[in-house]
Amino acid sequence: MSPRRCQTRPVSRRRGSYAIEFAFVLPIFVALGGGVLDWGWYFSQEYKVQTAAKVCARTGVATDQAEDPEGTAEAAGSAALTEQGISGTTATLVATPVGATPEEMLTCDVTVPFTALVGLVPTLPSLRAVVTMRMEDQP
Amino acid sequence: MTHRRRGNALVSTLLLVTLAGFAALVVDIGYGRTVHYQLEAAADAAVHAAAPFLDGTEAGVASARASAFAVAAANQANGSPVALAEADVVTGIWSGGSFTPSTSAEVVNAVKVTARANLSAFFGQVAFGVEEINPSASAIAVMPATDMPGSVDCFLPFAVPLCALQAHPAGTLASIDFQFSVAGVDNSAWGTLVANPSSIEIRGFLNNCEAQGAARVGDSVNVNNGEVSSGLQEIANVIEGSATRWDPATLGTQPDRMTQSAVSASGYGGTLEGPILVFDQGNVACDSISYVQGYPLVGFAWGVVYDVRAAGGAKTIKLRINNNVAMDYGTSGGGAVDAGVIYQPAAMVVQ
Structure with a gap:
């Protein structure tokens, strides 16, 4: 019978190599996991901002020209943001008339600073939505 | 490489693909949904602008279509103006809760717009082999009968x-x-x-x-x-x-x-x-x-x-x-x- 040869490294060395492999893989997993959380959060907040911009534009274009459609639109957009848990004080919401009658439009531009939940992967610094609609009341 | 090392590599790869799958679900679908909402806003704006031109005349239908194109292009999805194809703007008859396409100017009372985009997937290709995401959104607006004000x-x-x-x-x-x-x-x-x-x-x-x-x-x-x-x-x-x-x-x-x-x-x-x-x-x-x-x-x-x-x-x-x-x-x-x-x-x- 031939002598048995040891074909594996000692247990302590194997554990060391696992630790090194784990150290390599862990950051990738954490980055992916953190990215999933942050970008998921980003998209959910983006939806809220988009909704607010839509409410802003829709309200503005339904308002008579003589009744301050821009101001009405901005107030409606701010209310929509607040309703969805986004503080209006940190948001920038501007309603601007575009073009001239009979194709006058109203653009609502909403920008809200974005704070990532985890912050391990790069995200955009702010959320922005722009919606343009045609004024119903074309003087 | 020993069996155990190969096993570890396999487990790591599977985990990575699984995580990439989750990332694909969250990031790619989230990205697609975000662009979908932008398309939806553009489609809503386009039909809203187009419908008031439907006055029973050919000129009205032409104006409605032109307005739909113009207003859609004034909105952006995925950072670019929403460009409609001719087939994306359809006039028709809205009755009983359903839309029937029609080009007859005398009878059409509604307009339907479909806005589309083509996006490249971030993680979908790794996890599922999906290279493109194609979100789209449709909207229909109706002009109330003009014999009765709203x-x-x-x-x-x-x-x-x-x-x-x-x-x-x-x-x-x-x-x-x-x-x-x-x-x-x-x-x-x-x-x-x-x-x-x-x-x-x-x-x-x-x-x-x-x-x-x-x-x-x-x-x-x-x-x-x-x-x-x-x-x-x-x-x-x-x-x-x-x-x-x-x-x-x-x-x-x-x-x-x-x-x-x-x-x-x-x-x-x-x-x-x-x-x-x-x-x-x-x-x-x-x-x-x-x-x-x-x-x-x-x-x-x-x-x-x-x-x-x-x-x-x-x-x-x-x-x-x-x-x-x-x-x-x-x-x-x-x-x-x-x-x-x-x-x-x-x-x-x-x-």
């Missing part, structure tokens, strides 16, 4: 069922006797947005038609066919004091006063004019209105009240109704009543 800021406290108007050709003056509480001819009612209005409130509404605020198609009409004699007498008072006189050019020959008219002979000739609520009572017969809270308001007719019988015989209001009013009425006085302004109906995004 809202008024002022109205007289009368209501008439839609079926009663449909008995008269659109665009013509209909002579209708409003009769209360008479079996078989009970064709009208006091109609308000206020639940259970008192006689005092009804008289107040007759003297100030803005007292109830604006009414819009879709509101609930509360119908009361009680005679409310004091209300009928108030109509007579308003007619007698009205500065608006019967106009033969638009209303035809003035009928004689009713027997037992509450309007005095000297005051006869005045009119009380304004929008009247039109409600849909479904399958209930047009001549058997009952006391109901919450009929749907489906439109308005222009009513010219000229005679009333408040006592003796059937309690009756005589009036002419035009169910195809022009949209530029402006204000007109009706005695103490300010008849108000009828607005151009707004396009309704229905889907």
Whole structure:
């Protein structure tokens, strides 16, 4: 019978190599996991901002020209943001008339600073939505 | 490499692919949904802009299409203007909750816009082999029938069922006797947005038609066919004091006063004019209105009240109704009543 040869490294060395492999893989997993959380959060907040911009534009274009459609639109957009848990004080919401009658439009531009939940992967610094609609009341 | 090391590598790879799968689900789908919402806003804006041009003419359809393209392009999805293809803008007929494509300018009342985008997937290719995401969004807007405006800021406290108007050709003056509480001819009612209005409130509404605020198609009409004699007498008072006189050019020959008219002979000739609520009572017969809270308001007719019988015989209001009013009425006085302004109906995004 031939002598048995040891074909594996000692247990302590194997554990060391696992630790090194784990150290390599862990950051990738954490980055992916953190990215999933942050970008998921980003998209959910983006939806809220988009909704607010839509409410802003829709309200503005339904308002008579003589009744301050821009101001009405901005107030409606701010209310929509607040309703969805986004503080209006940190948001920038501007309603601007575009073009001239009979194709006058109203653009609502909403920008809200974005704070990532985890912050391990790069995200955009702010959320922005722009919606343009045609004024119903074309003087 | 030993079996165990290969096993570790396999587990790590599987985990990585699984995580990439989750990342694909969150990031790629989130990205796709975000662009979808942007497309949805663009499609909504486009149909909303297009529908008001549908006026029964070829030129109207062309303007509607042009407006849809222009407004869609004024919006962005995924950082680029939303560009519609010719086939993405479809005119058609909206009826009974469904859209049927049609290019016949005389009959189309709706426009459908579909906005699309092509996106490259971030993680979908790694996890699922999906290279592209193709979000799209559609919207349909309907132009309400132009024979009935969509809202008024002022109205007289009368209501008439839609079926009663449909008995008269659109665009013509209909002579209708409003009769209360008479079996078989009970064709009208006091109609308000206020639940259970008192006689005092009804008289107040007759003297100030803005007292109830604006009414819009879709509101609930509360119908009361009680005679409310004091209300009928108030109509007579308003007619007698009205500065608006019967106009033969638009209303035809003035009928004689009713027997037992509450309007005095000297005051006869005045009119009380304004929008009247039109409600849909479904399958209930047009001549058997009952006391109901919450009929749907489906439109308005222009009513010219000229005679009333408040006592003796059937309690009756005589009036002419035009169910195809022009949209530029402006204000007109009706005695103490300010008849108000009828607005151009707004396009309704229905889907």
